[in-house]
Amino acid sequence: MQNKKKLSLYIPQPEQRPGDIPDFSKIVVPPPGNVPRPDSAVEAHDIRDIAFQLIRVLDNDGKAVGPWNPRLDPETLKRGLRLMMLTRAYDDRMYRAQRQGKTSFYMKCTGEEAVSIAPALALDPGDMCFPSYRQQGLLLTRGYPMVDMMCQVYSNVRDPLKGRQLPIMYSSKAHGFFTISGNLGTQFSQAVGWAMASAYKHDDRIAATWIGEGTTAEGDFHQGLNFASVYRAPVILNVVNNQWAISSFQGIAGGEQATFAARGIGYGVPGLRVDGNDFLAVFAVTQWAAERARSNLGATLIEHYTYRAEGHSTSDDPSRYRPMDEAKNWPLGDPILRLKRHLVAIGAWTEAEHEKQQKDVIEEVRAANKEAESFGTLGTNPPSVKTMFEDVYKEMPWHLRRQRQELGV
Amino acid sequence: MATMNMIQAINSAMDVMMTRDPDVLVFGEDVGYFGGVFRATEGLQKKHGITRCFDSPIGEGGIIAAAIGMGAYGLRPVVEIQFADYIYPGYDQIVSEAARLRYRSAGDFWCPITIRSPYGGGIFGGQTHSQSPEALFTHVAGIKTVIPSTPYDAKGLLISAIEDDDPVIFLEPKRIYNGPFDGHHDRPVSPWAKHPASEVPEGHYTIPLGRAAIAREGNELTVLAYGTMVHVALAAAADAGVDAEVIDLRTMQPLDLDAIVKSVEKTGRCVIVHEATRTSGYGAELSALVQENCFYHLEAPIERVAGWDTPYPHAFEWQYFPGPGRVADAMRRAMGK
Numbered sequence: 001m002q003n004k005k006k007l008s009l010y011i012p013q014p015e016q017r018p019g020d021i022p023d024f025s026k027i028v029v030p031p032p033g034n035v036p037r038p039d040s041a042v043e044a045h046d047i048r049d050i051a052f053q054l055i056r057v058l059d060n061d062g063k064a065v066g067p068w069n070p071r072l073d074p075e076t077l078k079r080g081l082r083l084m085m086l087t088r089a090y091d092d093r094m095y096r097a098q099r100q101g102k103t104s105f106y107m108k109c110t111g112e113e114a115v116s117i118a119p120a121l122a123l124d125p126g127d128m129c130f131p132s133y134r135q136q137g138l139l140l141t142r143g144y145p146m147v148d149m150m151c152q153v154y155s156n157v158r159d160p161l162k163g164r165q166l167p168i169m170y171s172s173k174a175h176g177f178f179t180i181s182g183n184l185g186t187q188f189s190q191a192v193g194w195a196m197a198s199a200y201k202h203d204d205r206i207a208a209t210w211i212g213e214g215t216t217a218e219g220d221f222h223q224g225l226n227f228a229s230v231y232r233a234p235v236i237l238n239v240v241n242n243q244w245a246i247s248s249f250q251g252i253a254g255g256e257q258a259t260f261a262a263r264g265i266g267y268g269v270p271g272l273r274v275d276g277n278d279f280l281a282v283f284a285v286t287q288w289a290a291e292r293a294r295s296n297l298g299a300t301l302i303e304h305y306t307y308r309a310e311g312h313s314t315s316d317d318p319s320r321y322r323p324m325d326e327a328k329n330w331p332l333g334d335p336i337l338r339l340k341r342h343l344v345a346i347g348a349w350t351e352a353e354h355e356k357q358q359k360d361v362i363e364e365v366r367a368a369n370k371e372a373e374s375f376g377t378l379g380t381n382p383p384s385v386k387t388m389f390e391d392v393y394k395e396m397p398w399h400l401r402r403q404r405q406e407l408g409v
Numbered sequence: 410m411a412t413m414n415m416i417q418a419i420n421s422a423m424d425v426m427m428t429r430d431p432d433v434l435v436f437g438e439d440v441g442y443f444g445g446v447f448r449a450t451e452g453l454q455k456k457h458g459i460t461r462c463f464d465s466p467i468g469e470g471g472i473i474a475a476a477i478g479m480g481a482y483g484l485r486p487v488v489e490i491q492f493a494d495y496i497y498p499g500y501d502q503i504v505s506e507a508a509r510l511r512y513r514s515a516g517d518f519w520c521p522i523t524i525r526s527p528y529g530g531g532i533f534g535g536q537t538h539s540q541s542p543e544a545l546f547t548h549v550a551g552i553k554t555v556i557p558s559t560p561y562d563a564k565g566l567l568i569s570a571i572e573d574d575d576p577v578i579f580l581e582p583k584r585i586y587n588g589p590f591d592g593h594h595d596r597p598v599s600p601w602a603k604h605p606a607s608e609v610p611e612g613h614y615t616i617p618l619g620r621a622a623i624a625r626e627g628n629e630l631t632v633l634a635y636g637t638m639v640h641v642a643l644a645a646a647a648d649a650g651v652d653a654e655v656i657d658l659r660t661m662q663p664l665d666l667d668a669i670v671k672s673v674e675k676t677g678r679c680v681i682v683h684e685a686t687r688t689s690g691y692g693a694e695l696s697a698l699v700q701e702n703c704f705y706h707l708e709a710p711i712e713r714v715a716g717w718d719t720p721y722p723h724a725f726e727w728q729y730f731p732g733p734g735r736v737a738d739a740m741r742r743a744m745g746k
Contacts, residue, residue: 128482161515171514178481179514183505189471190506193478200434200460200484207478219498223471230466391512392550394519394574397619397663 012251018319022329029331032056032278033066040292044270051261051271054305057280062341070122070284074348080121080279081343082357084113084336087137089361090146093369094153098167098314102377103153105167109134111277111309111327114335115240116210117141118282123208123236123290128198130178130191130209133168134240142175146365150372155382158375162383162390185215188237189224192299195235196227199296206293208236208286213260213303214245214253221263225301229267232298236289237269239301240276242308247321264301276306277335280342305332385409413609414601415586418560419449419525422567423487425613427457430485433571435462437472437489437525446491447527447586473499473524477507480520485571493528493580494537500545507576508551523570527583528556529637529684530716530730531590535723541636541685541716546578547661547694553577553618554661558585558639559606562659565616573618582636590637591644592732621665623672627654630678630743633669633695635659638682638731645736651744653680661691669695670702677708678743682736687715712739 016022035053038046057069064071072080091108098106109116116137120129129138139149148160152170155163161171171179178194181187191209198205215221216239228235239260243250253260264271270292274285282304289300309327311318343349375381389396389404396404413421426433435450441464444451453462465472469490476486490496496503503524511519530539546554553575557563563581570577584590588598601607624639629652632642639657646653654672658665673679679699681692692713699711714731722729 130478160517161513164515165513169513171517173514173517179510179518181505181513183501186474186502186506189474189502190478190481192471193475193480194482195478196475197479197482197484200479201482219468219470220474220502223466223468223474226466226468227471227475391516393553393663394511398666399663 012249012256014249014251014322016323016326018321018323020323022323022326024329024331027331030054030056032059033068035066035068037067037288040288041295041297044268047270048265051265051273052259054273054275055281055285056275056278057284058278058338058342062338062345064280064342068281068284070280070287072280072283074343074346076121077339077343078348080117081336081339082361083117083137083141084279084339085357086361086364087113087117087140088336089365090136090140090149093365094150095314097153097369097377102373103155103167104378105314106153107133107168107313108310109136111330111334112240112242112306113137114279114282115238115276115304115306118279119208119236119238119286122283122286124205126176126205128176128178128191128194128205128207130187130194130207131180132187132210132212132215132240133180133182135210136168136170139170139172139175139177142177144172144175144177146368147372150369151375154372154375154377156372156376157381157383159383162387185211185218185220188215189220189227191235192224192228192233195233196231199234204294206234206236206290208238210238210240212245213239213241213250213255214248216260216263217253225264225267225269228299229269232296234293234296235299236286236293237299237301238304240304240306242306244308244312244322246312246316259303261301261303269299269301271301271303273303273305275332276304277332277338279335279339307332410608411611412602412607413560414588414607415557415560415563415581416447416449418564418609419567419581420451420453421609421611422564422571423450423453424456426568426571427453427461429613432484433487434460434484435487435489436465438465438467438491440464440489445489447583449489449525469495469499470502473502473507476522476524477502477510477520480522481510481518485521487523487525487571490524490526492538493526493542494540496526496542503546503552503576503578504549508549511575512551519574520576521574523567523577523579525579525581528580529582529584530721530726531584531594531637533723533726536720539721541683543580543661544685544689544691547691551575553663554580555618555659556580556582556636556661557659558582558624558636558657559589559604560601561606561609562616562622564609565614566618566659568613569615569618572615577618580636584637585640589640592641592730593644594727594732616659618660619663619665621659621668622657624655624657625653627652627676629653629676630680630740631656631672631676633658633679633681635661635683638684641731641733642682642736645733645740648733649737649740651740653740666698666702669699673699673703674706677706679707680712680714680736680739680743682714682731684716684731686718687713688718690715709743709745712743714739
């Protein structure tokens with residue numbers, strides 16, 4: 001008889017659970033500016049190592065350093081700062097609205113504002129975004145009315161989606177914002193198809209899509225990468241690694257053995273790994289990937305290394321699965337505070353201006369909410385029930401007309 | 410007019426649409442240079458160029474997702490899923506995405522895509538090349554489901570499907586690609602060339618979605634069928650000596666209920682046939698509709714003839730396939746004979 005070793009099943013577990021002291025000492029935070037910036041026309045196989053590094057621009061003193069510094073003018077930086085502050089204020093208000101019973105559900109993007117707002121500023125307005133559910137910053141950056149967003153969250157009579165979608169599942173073709181699914185990852189491979197269509201039509205627009213690190217386990221992620229690679233689709237494939245998929249840490253998605261950016265290597269797609277809380281770095285990698293896509297050189301996979309500072313949604317309590325104060329200890333800081341520090345460091349911003357802006361964005365959100373609530377909150381002033389039967393098909397078929405009659409509307 | 414079998418008619422539909430509309434493109438597994446395993450896309454790449462008819466990776470989810478993205482952009486992609494049995498990896502993209510874009514975005518986004526796929530048995534394809542999954546699609550709000558039974562219908566319906574602004578599942582009964590097989594597997598199949606519906610215009614024409622056809626007029630009972638089973642039902646009626654009215658539904662969703670009601674009110678008897686498994690099959694929906702709409706005209710219980718509720722077994726092709734013998738028996742039962 002052969003003396004065989006018995007097998008054992010490995011189940012990944014996070015370093016800390018509730019009650020433990022948050023400890024991110026195993027996360028290696030490289031100094032900003034230490035990753036070279038290759039030409040955007042580089043061969044994917046020549047930059048495989050970047051998928052294991054971390055592209056950073058802002059240092060601890062708020063200085064922008066290294067080759068990835070996008071050298072943005074102060075006005076663009078201030079715009080980015082304002083949009084991030086506005087998005088956070090919007091989230092706070094809508095979260096409270098859910099707690100007040102004015103809607104059923106809400107999801108904040110606190111701590112992750114940079115991964116949607118910096119790309120939205122780096123992309124062209126005609127580029128098509130296929131977001132997940134935590135990129136509300138895209139809409140606010142592209143000028144979508146906040147009141148309309150709130151009306152969607154309230155499913156009221158002014159909800160542009162006629163009360164059909166769960167709160168925050170926005171849609172706006174005019175703003176290049178694809179209808180959010182709620183089924184995870186489906187938009188990832190659709191974005192590739194949209195990009196293929198743009199190339200097919202000799203258009204100059206590109207597509208960008210966002211999923212979380214947890215969703216990289218879905219088949220859509222791999223099929224999207226495969227199709228993007230095969231057809232060299234002009235698309236930016238963003239993976240927001242915010243460490244948590246509801247209660248499952250990133251190791252459950254396969255993050256212990258390799259970075260998520262490295263998933264691109266096997267497909268011959270450049271994988272960039274970026275400090276997702278560094279507005280300048282996120283802007284720079286998006287610009288790089290957009291330039292590459294527009295030059296017909298195909299897709300780029302970007303892992304945004306960040307941290308989900310709040311719960312997954314209003315439906316979960318993060319203190320049940322992770323230490324309470326993990327967010328405060330996240331070694332890459334907060335995207336708003338870091339960009340603020342940079343603006344102050346370059347002499348384009350003051351504490352007083354920041355305080356005033358903080359009040360301004362809260363006031364802007366308050367005013368928008370007042371208007372949105374005047375059209376109703378969940379259940380108080382819904383869209384016409386008649387509309388429930390519309391838009392299933394372009395033309396309403398007989399059976400839906402009959403069912404509408406049966407309901408008596 | 411030209412004489413075409415069903416494959417040639419389907420090929421002609423795509424060719425006509427690619428010629429008329431630069432936004433129509435075709436892709437799927439093996440459909441490009443080779444022209445598809447059933448030859449449905451033969452010559453399209455050579456004629457229209459490689460970006461308009463090309464091979465895809467073996468990933469049905471990716472194929473359908475890419476088509477949805479293209480549709481959202483404004484193209485009219487026609488994709489081939491090599492066998493309907495392979496469509497399940499793309500099912501989430503069909504059900505959760507293609508079917509719902511228009512609704513969930515309140516009309517802001519939609520995808521005018523056509524998903525072609527050969528389906529059905531009678532070819533010794535075993536359990537992974539013989540299934541009839543139409544009920545999995547008719548159950549889903551937001552998509553249309555079409556099944557032709559002749560070359561003439563196949564071309565006209567496929568052109569309608571491509572021009573339609575809603576996603577369409579276009580299931581092709583592969584057993585009758587080359588001839589109207591009537592289920593008598595022990596007899597030679599006559600080619601389409603001998604059938605009047607093989608006379609197909611070479612240019613553009615449409616058959617509207619949602620309209621049934623009467624394959625045979627009759628007075629004694631109504632048969633509701635589609636695809637291969639239309640021809641099986643015609644043979645069964647002859648075998649049983651029943652003056653059956655055979656309705657070829659052609660489109661399952663939207664359904665031509667008026668044609669069904671009119672016929673059943675005339676005959677008072679109804680036999681429903683399909684290859685798909687019986688339980689929760691599309692026949693259950695048809696049976697319920699006939700009961701709801703024609704109850705006081707019925708003179709006998711509604712009969713259903715379907716595939717057995719087992720996977721499709723390779724060795725028992727003809728015991729499984731609902732052939733003319735079983736259909737004729739159901740007709741006799743409905744007639745009280």
